[in-house]
Amino acid sequence: MRCTFTALLLLFWGGFAAAQAPADAPAPADAPATSDAPAATDDSSGEGVQLRWQFTAGKKLTVTMTQEMKQEMKVAGQAMTSNMVNKTWSDWNTASVQEDGSAKILSTVTRVLMEMDNPVTGKMTIDTDQEAAEDGQAAQLDAMIRPMVGVEISNQMNPRGEVSDVKIPEEALAGLKGAAGGMLSADQMGEMMQKVSPVFPAKGLVEGDSWDAASEVKTPVGKMKVASKYTYEGPVESGGKSLHSIKVEMEMEFEAPEGGPEIEFGDQKSTGIMLFDNDNGRLVRSDVEQSFTLKVNAAPGQVLEQTISQKMSNVVEDAE
Numbered sequence: 001m002r003c004t005f006t007a008l009l010l011l012f013w014g015g016f017a018a019a020q021a022p023a024d025a026p027a028p029a030d031a032p033a034t035s036d037a038p039a040a041t042d043d044s045s046g047e048g049v050q051l052r053w054q055f056t057a058g059k060k061l062t063v064t065m066t067q068e069m070k071q072e073m074k075v076a077g078q079a080m081t082s083n084m085v086n087k088t089w090s091d092w093n094t095a096s097v098q099e100d101g102s103a104k105i106l107s108t109v110t111r112v113l114m115e116m117d118n119p120v121t122g123k124m125t126i127d128t129d130q131e132a133a134e135d136g137q138a139a140q141l142d143a144m145i146r147p148m149v150g151v152e153i154s155n156q157m158n159p160r161g162e163v164s165d166v167k168i169p170e171e172a173l174a175g176l177k178g179a180a181g182g183m184l185s186a187d188q189m190g191e192m193m194q195k196v197s198p199v200f201p202a203k204g205l206v207e208g209d210s211w212d213a214a215s216e217v218k219t220p221v222g223k224m225k226v227a228s229k230y231t232y233e234g235p236v237e238s239g240g241k242s243l244h245s246i247k248v249e250m251e252m253e254f255e256a257p258e259g260g261p262e263i264e265f266g267d268q269k270s271t272g273i274m275l276f277d278n279d280n281g282r283l284v285r286s287d288v289e290q291s292f293t294l295k296v297n298a299a300p301g302q303v304l305e306q307t308i309s310q311k312m313s314n315v316v317e318d319a320e
Contacts, residue, residue, distance in 0.1 A: 048204025054281025082118030
């Protein structure tokens with residue numbers, strides 16, 4: 001179950017790891033007093049564009065996260081290949097907007113669909129829109145995931161995309177408490193689930209401008225660290241709209257606790273693009289492809305080597 005939990009952790013974390021807050025991000029400038037977020041425009045110097053979220057009380061969005069993962073591993077010298085697809089649907093509701101343009105967001109996971117195929121369990125599907133499996137590993141995984149569905153999460157988000165004050169009921173994580181001999185707290189899971197946008201720089205951006213981000217989360221099997229680099233590529237036309245393109249590069253590192261299994265990342269490659277609609281003040285989509293090797297030293301003489309490739313996307317749409 002420990003290896004399964006590690007895979008789940010990569011699924012949950014990877015889908016949001018491409019969007020993190022810079023550790024040194026300055027606070028946003030004061031915004032005009034208004035019931036909605038101020039519109040984003042060129043910066044005061046006349047150079048570059050300020051990318052900003054815009055919030056309207058009562059506005060509803062849907063967020064769809066899709067992740068496809070292929071794992072090739074060697075266990076005791078034997079090669080194994082497994083495939084996993086994870087799709088999560090969430091609703092966002094802007095509950096209120098403050099004078100500085102920041103908003104209180106209420107989000108709810110409405111459905112999780114996970115499809116797995118590996119030599120040990122064969123094909124397996126967990127769909128929270130269907131009845132739960134009664135036994136076997138499918139039932140165990142379902143019990144981990146299903147409590148998160150339908151639970152309301154709240155957080156604050158400012159126009160630059162910085163998320164704070166995440167609140168998620170502990171009962172939503174009931175299925176994870178016994179996983180891998182530990183548990184994720186509400187704060188940790190909230191940190192992983194809420195980041196669908198980078199924190200944009202305070203200054204206006206011109207083509208070629210870059211900024212860095214760093215994020216980490218403590219887990220039952222160690223500390224996951226992700227370093228990301230964002231590069232503004234300028235305006236692009238997509239779907240009949242003028243959007244702004246941001247290149248995403250990221251690198252992961254794992255720090256195991258003393259006495260825990262050693263987990264090492266190697267040979268990492270990643271490439272991705274985010275498209276932001278500055279006229280409507282929201283992310284449209286992000287797509288990231290990543291490959292890396294993962295070595296898990298579970299016990300003396302027991303080494304699990306994996307090569308993992310994954311595609312991750314987040315799509316944000318107006319609710320119907």
